[in-house]
Amino acid sequence: MLIPAKAVGEWVLAVTAVVSMFASATTAAAGEFAEGKKLVSEHNCEICHNNKTLGDAKAIYLRKDRKVTSVEKLKAQVAVCNSELGLKLFPDEEEHIVAYLNDTYYKFK
């Protein structure tokens, strides 16, 4: 049986997409960027941070005197915001958030 070249091409594209998804998920944390982005907006993280930084959502992560200076501290801070505020995030959701915040702002290796 002959497999049409077009089907092979589509299969290669699909495999490439899956592989690059895994590649981006293995940066500093095990979480997923898209999932973390969704969680951060669902849990109103930025609204609360805005109150502290006078309207600039990114400022809390990028401020000079920020507390978070490593992936470990980022994980710890997300856990603090989670438990202090009773957000009831699961550990894997915290991982997604760490991946999203790290890829977007902190860029720890």
Ligand code: HEC
């Ligand atoms: C009730 C308000 C509130 C909510 C909701 C909140 N935070 Fe925070 N968050 C803070 C405050 C206040 C600080 C600053 C702490 C400090 O400077 O001591 C902070 C700091 C942080 C920092 C560290 C910033 C830095 O580099 O110094 C991270 C990361 C963070 N929050 C993540 C989150 C995430 C993720 C969520 C949502 C799941 C969230 N926060 C929800 C109030 C909140």
